[in-house]
Amino acid sequence: MKLTLRIWRQTSSDQPGEYQSHLLDDVSPNLSLLEALDQLNEQLISAGERPVSFDHDCREGICGSCGFLVNGQAHGPRAATSVCQLYLREFRDATVLTLDPWRARAFPPIQDLMVDRSAFDRLIAAGGYCSTGTGQAPDGNALPIGRDQATSAFSTATCIGCGACVASCRNASASLFVAAKLAHLGQLPQGQPERSRRADAMQRQMEAEGFGSCSSNLECEAVCPQEISADWISWMHREQRS
Amino acid sequence: MTRGLPDPRIPSGPLADAWRRTREGLPLISPLRKGQMDVLVVGTGLAGASAAATLAQQGYRVKVLSFHDSPRRAHSVAAQGGINAARSVAVDGDSISRLFADTLKGGDFRAREAGCQRLAEISSGIIDQCVAQGVPFAREYGGSLATRSFGGALVSRTFYARGQTGQQLLYGAYQALMRQVELGRVQLLTRRDVLELITVDGVARGVVARHLLSGELEVHTARTVLLCTGGYSNVYFLSTNALKSNTSAIWQAHRKGALFANPCFTQIHPTCIPSGDVFQSKLTLMSESLRNDGRVWLPKHPDETRPPDAIPEKERDYFLERLYPTYGNMTPRDVASRRARELCNAGRGVGPGGRSVYLDLTDAIKAEGKGAIAARYGNLMTMYERISGDDPYSKPMRIYPAPHYTMGGLWVDYQLMSSIPGLFVLGEANYSEHGANRLGASALMQGLADGYFIAPSTVTAWLAGTPAEDVPTDHQACREALESTRTRINQLINNNGSTSVDSFHRELGSVMIDCCGISRHADGLREGLKQVKALEQRFDAEVRVPGDACGPNAELEKALRVKDFFGLAQLMLRDALAREESCGAHFREEHQSEDGEARRDDVNFAHIAAWEHNSGGVPTRHSEPLQFTALQPSTRSYK
Ligand SMILES: Cc1cc2nc3c(=O)[nH]c(=O)nc-3n(C[C@H](O)[C@H](O)[C@H](O)COP(=O)(O)OP(=O)(O)OC[C@H]3O[C@@H](n4cnc5c(N)ncnc54)[C@H](O)[C@@H]3O)c2cc1C
Numbered sequence: 001m002k003l004t005l006r007i008w009r010q011t012s013s014d015q016p017g018e019y020q021s022h023l024l025d026d027v028s029p030n031l032s033l034l035e036a037l038d039q040l041n042e043q044l045i046s047a048g049e050r051p052v053s054f055d056h057d058c059r060e061g062i063c064g065s066c067g068f069l070v071n072g073q074a075h076g077p078r079a080a081t082s083v084c085q086l087y088l089r090e091f092r093d094a095t096v097l098t099l100d101p102w103r104a105r106a107f108p109p110i111q112d113l114m115v116d117r118s119a120f121d122r123l124i125a126a127g128g129y130c131s132t133g134t135g136q137a138p139d140g141n142a143l144p145i146g147r148d149q150a151t152s153a154f155s156t157a158t159c160i161g162c163g164a165c166v167a168s169c170r171n172a173s174a175s176l177f178v179a180a181k182l183a184h185l186g187q188l189p190q191g192q193p194e195r196s197r198r199a200d201a202m203q204r205q206m207e208a209e210g211f212g213s214c215s216s217n218l219e220c221e222a223v224c225p226q227e228i229s230a231d232w233i234s235w236m237h238r239e240q241r242s
Numbered sequence: 243m244t245r246g247l248p249d250p251r252i253p254s255g256p257l258a259d260a261w262r263r264t265r266e267g268l269p270l271i272s273p274l275r276k277g278q279m280d281v282l283v284v285g286t287g288l289a290g291a292s293a294a295a296t297l298a299q300q301g302y303r304v305k306v307l308s309f310h311d312s313p314r315r316a317h318s319v320a321a322q323g324g325i326n327a328a329r330s331v332a333v334d335g336d337s338i339s340r341l342f343a344d345t346l347k348g349g350d351f352r353a354r355e356a357g358c359q360r361l362a363e364i365s366s367g368i369i370d371q372c373v374a375q376g377v378p379f380a381r382e383y384g385g386s387l388a389t390r391s392f393g394g395a396l397v398s399r400t401f402y403a404r405g406q407t408g409q410q411l412l413y414g415a416y417q418a419l420m421r422q423v424e425l426g427r428v429q430l431l432t433r434r435d436v437l438e439l440i441t442v443d444g445v446a447r448g449v450v451a452r453h454l455l456s457g458e459l460e461v462h463t464a465r466t467v468l469l470c471t472g473g474y475s476n477v478y479f480l481s482t483n484a485l486k487s488n489t490s491a492i493w494q495a496h497r498k499g500a501l502f503a504n505p506c507f508t509q510i511h512p513t514c515i516p517s518g519d520v521f522q523s524k525l526t527l528m529s530e531s532l533r534n535d536g537r538v539w540l541p542k543h544p545d546e547t548r549p550p551d552a553i554p555e556k557e558r559d560y561f562l563e564r565l566y567p568t569y570g571n572m573t574p575r576d577v578a579s580r581r582a583r584e585l586c587n588a589g590r591g592v593g594p595g596g597r598s599v600y601l602d603l604t605d606a607i608k609a610e611g612k613g614a615i616a617a618r619y620g621n622l623m624t625m626y627e628r629i630s631g632d633d634p635y636s637k638p639m640r641i642y643p644a645p646h647y648t649m650g651g652l653w654v655d656y657q658l659m660s661s662i663p664g665l666f667v668l669g670e671a672n673y674s675e676h677g678a679n680r681l682g683a684s685a686l687m688q689g690l691a692d693g694y695f696i697a698p699s700t701v702t703a704w705l706a707g708t709p710a711e712d713v714p715t716d717h718q719a720c721r722e723a724l725e726s727t728r729t730r731i732n733q734l735i736n737n738n739g740s741t742s743v744d745s746f747h748r749e750l751g752s753v754m755i756d757c758c759g760i761s762r763h764a765d766g767l768r769e770g771l772k773q774v775k776a777l778e779q780r781f782d783a784e785v786r787v788p789g790d791a792c793g794p795n796a797e798l799e800k801a802l803r804v805k806d807f808f809g810l811a812q813l814m815l816r817d818a819l820a821r822e823e824s825c826g827a828h829f830r831e832e833h834q835s836e837d838g839e840a841r842r843d844d845v846n847f848a849h850i851a852a853w854e855h856n857s858g859g860v861p862t863r864h865s866e867p868l869q870f871t872a873l874q875p876s877t878r879s880y881k
């Protein structure tokens with residue numbers, strides 16, 4: 001199939017950026033969008049041009065590295081799918097796709113489609129853990145956790161830290177990311193001792209990093225590749241008040 | 243100069259409890275003194291993150307380097323199926339000695355028994371540690387930890403978190419690490435590519451890293467260095483590993499004198515989504531745990547054209563169940579992979595080019611309902627659907643073997659120290675307890691055993707016994723390492739070639755899979771060696787790396803990696819050629835029984851091959867004999 005990629009090109013954070021269009025003439029519908037970018041990059045390299053920068057690694061939807069807007073939608077049109085798992089067979093022949101990097105104050109641009117998401121690590125460092133040292137653990141079976149409770153905690157623990165929720169929120173809020181972590185640990189007995197300290201600390205860090213606040217437009221939930229429910233944001237607000 | 247093989251420091255006396263005895267005999271350091279000692283950890287996968295967090299908790303000043311933008315993205319995140327632990331809680335009779343036996347036997351008696359025993363002993367503590375960190379393992383309704391079974395074992399001892407076990411274990415270790423960052427005990431340096439090891443008087447004292455955003459070369463020195471940089475399956479180009487998985491750090495350490503053990507032991511995993519297009523960049527694993535509920539089959543007739551659901555039961559060949567009645571679909575990976583490949587080669591395969599077999603969950607879905615299967619493997623089913631475009635709930639999946647895990651790596655002694663004093667190697671980067679074939683769900687166990695429990699004791703012992711001055715970053719050895727790294731980079735950047743790095747990598751991969759893949763023979767290996775040498779020369783002359791050395795340059799990153807893969811590939815071929823036997827995942831066609839099973843040669847090859855680099859010359863092969871006291875080598879049989 002044929003594909004036109006209209007891509008945001010920017011050499012560094014202090015340089016202005018612009019769109020550049022590239023045509024891929026003969027590309028297999030069985031490739032992922034990232035593989036189409038690889039193909040484009042081989043073309044650019046042989047033409048002596050700078051290849052397009054984009055973050056990626058696992059290419060199977062689990063590491064959270066990849067992520068950009070495809071026609072304005074974080075990770076593209078397919079629900080519950082990160083952009084490395086978006087296959088060209090989803091698109092019509094001769095289509096034009098516009099690719100933009102995540103845009104949020106807390107995610108400074110690096111180059112082209114790459115941005116700096118280390119703010120997420122600082123959110124975790126602020127309190128997104130259980131304070132347990134190695135070698136101090138009791139028997140894992142001494143803390144029975146019902147299957148439903150474990151499953152629910154698991155469903156929030158699966159956040160891959162991609163940042164799509166931030167990128168699609170008009171306030172660039174990190175609420176879904178933070179709510180997911182608070183709900184993961186807050187639903188387990190191991191997370192109880194630090195529960196309210198964790199909620200406060202992560203909230204404060206969210207503000208310090210320059211993420212906006214949640215105004216419940218729920219775009220985050222719509223784009224989240226892990227289908228983390230925005231209900232957890234309400235849960236988080238209760239958590240922070242208590 | 244041949245330095246030979248250092249003492250592997252295997253404890254004497256009875257096997258059971260040997261680790262406890264060893265650990266109790268290791269020297270300690272006062273917490274106050276630890277605060278003045280710095281430790282460098284490269285890599286933040288399960289091995290690196292767990293080691294760094296634990297060493298920091300003990301009081302060391304820890305510096306962590308990783309080329310990822312966040313520790314959470316290390317490739318451990320992708321592990322799907324689960325982690326083994328011997329906890330005799332169920333009634334199926336599991337025990338430490340059973341896990342030990344399965345591990346040693348699964349590795350086809352090419353691993354050290356003391357190491358396998360230690361793993362089995364530590365395993366249960368790993369689960370407790372992870373639970374305490376908040377890892378949401380699957381649970382029974384009553385609240386106890388759930389388990390499932392995995393290939394190569396007849397008991398159910400694999401703990402899991404749906405198909406995302408690696409992710410959850412990694413997040414546990416990552417969070418523990420970030421806590422230490424917040425406490426100021428860990429300095430986390432991300433987007434750093436470690437390209438060279440620094441040794442002072444033969445002792446590992448630092449690394450040279452390239453900052454992936456600025457392109458700057460940095461020198462980091464410390465009292466000791468831990469390499470936790472993962473596996474090298476990407477030498478095959480298409481593999482289940484993440485695209486940036488590489489061999490650079492361990493390969494450069496090898497060039498500096500670290501012995502490389504059993505490089506040819508690479509595992510080909512039987513259940514991956516088959517490849518399609520030339521531009522396909524990787525292969526995706528379908529966890530082995532699916533074989534619990536899935537049945538593997540092919541149509542009996544080679545000319546079958548009907549869709550799978552139209553093929554009646556009696557015209558299907560459930561070949562693993564037929565050939566291996568005891569283990570059936572749960573035969574270990576090497577065996578299952580070989581059988582699938584043979585049948586496809588014989589023209590019985592399905593799908594494009596006849597290069598896949600069916601993995602069919604229909605019976606399980608009928609018996610338990612779609613909901614139950616989705617709850618067990620949901621994310622895997624979604625992954626399959628996204629990649630293949632087919633619905634795995636209504637149609638059997640198509641799978642084919644793919645390079646997955648590397649059992650070889652830097653040689654380490656029982657204390658995880660390489661042959662370079664002060665250089666520790668953890669996780670998939672080391673040659674370890676897997677022998678010739680890793681059992682399912684044992685890599686996660688090994689990575690975390692190394693990082694949480696073993697290295698913290700043995701690194702302390704090394705530091706206690708080795709008083710040393712700090713190495714200033716402008717030390718002669720640092721300047722030399724920096725200069726040689728710069729030279730390597732400049733050579734690539736200034737090359738006026740015209741061919742992309744990826745196209746060389748693809749070619750290298752195809753030689754390696756053909757000559758050193760699921761099965762090998764001497765002629766193919768010799769031919770492979772010739773082809774890889776020629777390809778490397780072409781790479782040196784013709785590769786094109788656009789851009790320059792400063793600023794982000796993904797092509798330069800790739801070029802550095804692929805250059806190292808060329809060296810490693812040749813060592814793998816040599817190693818496979820020298821090992822005149824079939825064992826585990828290393829199947830030499832010359833050495834097989836009448837019915838096509840591997841034929842091991844315990845008289846001549848019951849050893850670890852440890853290769854020493856000779857600059858410019860042919861590497862030297864050393865061997866470390868393996869002793870078996872608790873369990874005598876027997877022929878692996880899964881019939
Ligand atoms: C798809 C898949 C599924 C798997 N499923 C299972 C399973 O179910 N059970 C099981 O037991 N095992 C499984 N495995 C194997 C297991 O996941 C790995 O062996 C294990 O996670 C490796 O951990 P590690 O810490 O050694 O390395 P990794 O997690 O690969 O971490 C390597 C680290 O080193 C860093 N690094 C590497 N090179 C450099 C460099 N040059 N400079 C700087 N940093 C560097 C990386 O940034 C990363 O942080 C699976 C593997 C794959 C690929």
Ligand code: SF4
Nearest residue numbers: 159160162163165224
């Ligand atoms: S909550 Fe969802 S969208 Fe946000 S970072 Fe996590 S996985 Fe990505």
Ligand code: FES
Nearest residue numbers: 057059064066084
């Ligand atoms: S590349 Fe890992 S999630 Fe997309």
